[in-house]
Amino acid sequence: MPQFFIAIFIILLTVAAYLAMMKVYQRFPYPFFIPVLTTTILIIVLLMTFHISYNGYMIGGQWINSLLGPAVVALAYPLYKQRHVLLTYSFPIIGGVFVGLFSGMISGLLFARMFGIDRDLILSIIPKSITTPVAIQIATGIGGVPSMTVVFVMIAGFSGVLLGPMILKWVRIRSSLGRGIAFGSASHALGTSKAFEYGELAVSMSSVSMTLSAVLGSLFGPLVVWLFHI
Amino acid sequence: MKEQYLILKAVKIILQVAVLYAFFAVGEAVHLLFGLPVPGSIIGLLFMLICLIFNIIPVKIIENGANFLLSFLPLLFIPAMAGVINYPALFSGNGAILLLVVVMSTIVTMAAAGMASQLLEQRVNKRKEKKKCRNSLSRSL
Numbered sequence: 001m002p003q004f005f006i007a008i009f010i011i012l013l014t015v016a017a018y019l020a021m022m023k024v025y026q027r028f029p030y031p032f033f034i035p036v037l038t039t040t041i042l043i044i045v046l047l048m049t050f051h052i053s054y055n056g057y058m059i060g061g062q063w064i065n066s067l068l069g070p071a072v073v074a075l076a077y078p079l080y081k082q083r084h085v086l087l088t089y090s091f092p093i094i095g096g097v098f099v100g101l102f103s104g105m106i107s108g109l110l111f112a113r114m115f116g117i118d119r120d121l122i123l124s125i126i127p128k129s130i131t132t133p134v135a136i137q138i139a140t141g142i143g144g145v146p147s148m149t150v151v152f153v154m155i156a157g158f159s160g161v162l163l164g165p166m167i168l169k170w171v172r173i174r175s176s177l178g179r180g181i182a183f184g185s186a187s188h189a190l191g192t193s194k195a196f197e198y199g200e201l202a203v204s205m206s207s208v209s210m211t212l213s214a215v216l217g218s219l220f221g222p223l224v225v226w227l228f229h230i
Numbered sequence: 231m232k233e234q235y236l237i238l239k240a241v242k243i244i245l246q247v248a249v250l251y252a253f254f255a256v257g258e259a260v261h262l263l264f265g266l267p268v269p270g271s272i273i274g275l276l277f278m279l280i281c282l283i284f285n286i287i288p289v290k291i292i293e294n295g296a297n298f299l300l301s302f303l304p305l306l307f308i309p310a311m312a313g314v315i316n317y318p319a320l321f322s323g324n325g326a327i328l329l330l331v332v333v334m335s336t337i338v339t340m341a342a343a344g345m346a347s348q349l350l351e352q353r354v355n356k357r358k359e360k361k362k363c364r365n366s367l368s369r370s371l
Contacts (some may be wrong), residue, residue, distance in 0.1 A: 018305045023258040034296040040311040041341055048317060054315050059301040068306045069300060070250035072271035073257070076278035077296035083283065085290075092354055104339035109355030111331040121328065128332055129339050132310065133269035141267065147355025151317055152332050157307075173344040177351050182344030186300055186336050203300075209271055209343070218267035 010060020017042050031162045036190065043104055072131075072189070075207040082204035089177060093205065096178070097212045100185025104129035105217075105224045122230055126153035127221055133190040134214040136223040153188070160187025161194045180205025185213055187213060239294070246295025248286075265273045 003012065019033040021042065048058055058065075086093065105126045112122040124144035127135040132153050139149035165182055171180055179198050183191030184206035195206035257274030260266065266273065281287045299306075319325055 012306060036307055039308050043312050044315050054313055057312060058309060063305055063308045069254035070247060071273045071303055071306055073250045073253045073274040073278050074296035074299045076275045076282060077292060081284040089351060089354060090368045092347045093317060095342050096351045097274060099346035100339050100343025103342040104335060107338040108335040111334050115327050115331060119250055125323035125332060130369060132365030137267055155310055155329060156333040156336045159336045163337060165339050168344060171341045171345050173348050175348050175351055176349035178344045181347040183349060186340035211275060214272050215268055
């Protein structure tokens with residue numbers, strides 16, 4: 001029974017922290033104030049100051065986490081609503097996702113090699129632009145360290161969300177389609193949640209590219225490893 | 231009256247989230263059963279999309295639940311994110327290099343995917359315009 005109350009308390013705390021950070025973001029809409037980032041930092045600080053382990057936090061956290069599966073399924077709804085646009089632009093979507101997928105895996109690999117990073121870490125970096133559950137499987141398949149991959153996936157998500165608006169301005173991506181595909185291919189579901197700030201078309205583009213990257217990534221990840229003889 | 235409406239809406243959202251959860255569970259089962267490399271949530275999404283397109287289930291059944299979950303999407307990541315706490319090594323010197331590699335690669339990925347898709351989109355739009363011109367021309371003739 002106390003487990004139950006702890007779980008409820010943690011869930012309420014997390015939701016309250018998120019809503020408060022949301023208010024902060026509305027007041028100060030700077031990229032570094034996005035609620036995911038600020039709430040995560042707040043929670044880490046709380047856990048550290050009160051010496052609570054991550055496992056302890058997950059007594060409640062796992063319930064929030066368990067909604068991620070149905071939330072990914074829910075992305076079918078914006079995809080369905082935009083189905084005609086998706087069909088018309090299937091060529092740029094598939095093209096953009098392919099370019100994103102391969103540039104993501106290959107650039108990660110080359111940069112990592114440049115800095116002389118160990119083989120098993122390079123293998124863990126390769127699937128970093130793909131949504132966590134798929135990235136874990138790809139990493140396992142090609143011989144990487146899954147728990148490190150989770151961290152890299154998060155960094156890819158955060159850096160895309162934080163730097164995305166700037167990058168898109170630099171390379172002059174103005175269309176909702178281009179923005180959505182950029183966010184979905186580089187920063188998976190986290191990028192998709194950022195795409196909500198650019199409208200419904202950007203969201204469906206982002207979720208379709210995230211989905212496509214996941215499906216194609218699980219097929220092409222091993223190919224990239226084989227091609228570069230790691 | 232208003233309270234009743236709110237309760238009704240909450241029940242509706244809970245039931246619709248349950249439908250979405252059922253699709254996720256089916257996807258997960260298919261993933262395990264056939265040992266597919268694609269995870270259960272993505273399989274569930276594809277099933278859901280197929281069901282919506284072929285009118286096997288009406289959009290109304292999931293509309294509110296989907297909107298609800300998607301409006302809180304960033305919140306759902308927070309517990310997984312907080313897991314970085316278990317990797318203090320990431321904040322040391324070696325970690326900084328790894329961070330740099332991933333950030334640089336993400337910048338490249340984003341720019342490449344965005345540029346490629348925008349370029350291809352412009353080509354599709356041009357083709358569409360040409361078609362439109364041709365149609366209006368033939369009509370005026």
